[in-house]
Amino acid sequence: MNLSKPYTSAQVKKISSDWYDKYGHTDEVIFFAFRNLTNQGKDLRAKCKLLKSFYGVPRPDGIEIVAERIENIANLDKRLADGDLSVVNDISDKKIQEKGTRQFSFATKFCSFHQPTIYPIYDSTIYKALKKEGVSNSNFGTDFILFKKEIDDFISRNGLKDCTYKEIDHFLQKISE
DSSP states (O other), X not given: OOOOSSOOHHHHHHHHHXXXXXXXXXXHHHHHHHHHSOSXXXXXXXXXXXXXXXXXXXXXXXXXXXXXXXXXXXXXXXXXXXXXTHXXXXXXXXXXXXXXXXXXXXXXXXXXHXXXXXXXXXXXXXXXXXXXXXXXXXXXXXXHHHHHHHHHHHHHHTTOTTSOHHXXXXXXXXXXX
């Protein structure tokens, strides 16, 4: 498939469909867990471990730290349901003590599996794709509101408003290759 500009919704949807044919079962498992488990105790740790298993985040020794951080966020469920964008930064704000790494990618995935129409996913591949597309603000990889703005700008610039964040994620993964 030719991925030259201008990009089209048909291209995005085809790439996403191909991705779902190969990997969609993993997202289905995660969505099932996120719909049926709570954000407390063993349920929350199971969610974190699923994200670790399928997406490699957080680092293995960081799961307990991240889960504890999430459990201590006031009104988390309501904030997620309301689409409060600042919750991503709240989850990722705590540094893993040994290496001092933020869990920004994990936080975006965690929120996205709660509300995929509100929270796009960030990772280093998406960062690379957006930089390739000419995004000049390099801080979008540390602040969710800036990141979401860059994704929304990419969607708007390319006339892809009928594409979901998940479809855009799969497309950006492809163009970063």
